[in-house]
Amino acid sequence: MSSSSSTSRNQLQVTRVQSREGVKLCDCGVPAKERTCWKIINHGRRFWNCQNILTRLKKCSFFEWKDEEHEEGYYKNLLYSLKQKLDAKEDLSEMNNLRRRIVEVEFLLSQEQYKVEKSEKEVYDARKAIGRYRMIVALLFACLVFCVLKLGGDCT
Numbered sequence: 001m002s003s004s005s006s007t008s009r010n011q012l013q014v015t016r017v018q019s020r021e022g023v024k025l026c027d028c029g030v031p032a033k034e035r036t037c038w039k040i041i042n043h044g045r046r047f048w049n050c051q052n053i054l055t056r057l058k059k060c061s062f063f064e065w066k067d068e069e070h071e072e073g074y075y076k077n078l079l080y081s082l083k084q085k086l087d088a089k090e091d092l093s094e095m096n097n098l099r100r101r102i103v104e105v106e107f108l109l110s111q112e113q114y115k116v117e118k119s120e121k122e123v124y125d126a127r128k129a130i131g132r133y134r135m136i137v138a139l140l141f142a143c144l145v146f147c148v149l150k151l152g153g154d155c156t
Contacts, residue, residue, distance in 0.1 A: 026062030044079035
């Protein structure tokens with residue numbers, strides 16, 4: 001029993017440090033993902049962690065720095081400022097995409113407004129026509145009443 005538990009422990013340790021063609025393997029046995037830290041502390045520093053770290057299926061806490069910590073000073077600040085500029089450019093690109101979308105939506109809105117104005121004119125013209133027809137019907141009715149009263153009901 002003790003030899004099998006020590007063997008499995010040794011396999012885990014071997015798996016952790018073993019690499020397949022330059023790829024680190026984590027405690028799960030899957031290739032670890034190389035990432036870059038963009039926090040103010042350790043900014044630009046590369047590390048490996050498990051691909052499953054963000055999933056709920058498997059929880060693996062494998063983490064290992066790939067490179068040494070940067071010294072305080074010029075390069076660390078330079079990396080941070082370059083990342084900020086890159087983020088600003090991505091924000092600018094996002095804003096340009098949103099501006100382009102606004103132009104598209106404004107165009108579609110103007111088309112819909114044109115359709116509404118055209119429909120409102122058709123409704124206005126139809127109401128005018130209905131008013132004329134009502135006037136004609138009223139005149140015909142008045143003529144009919146006049147004929148009935150004047151001629152005593154004999155309009156032929």
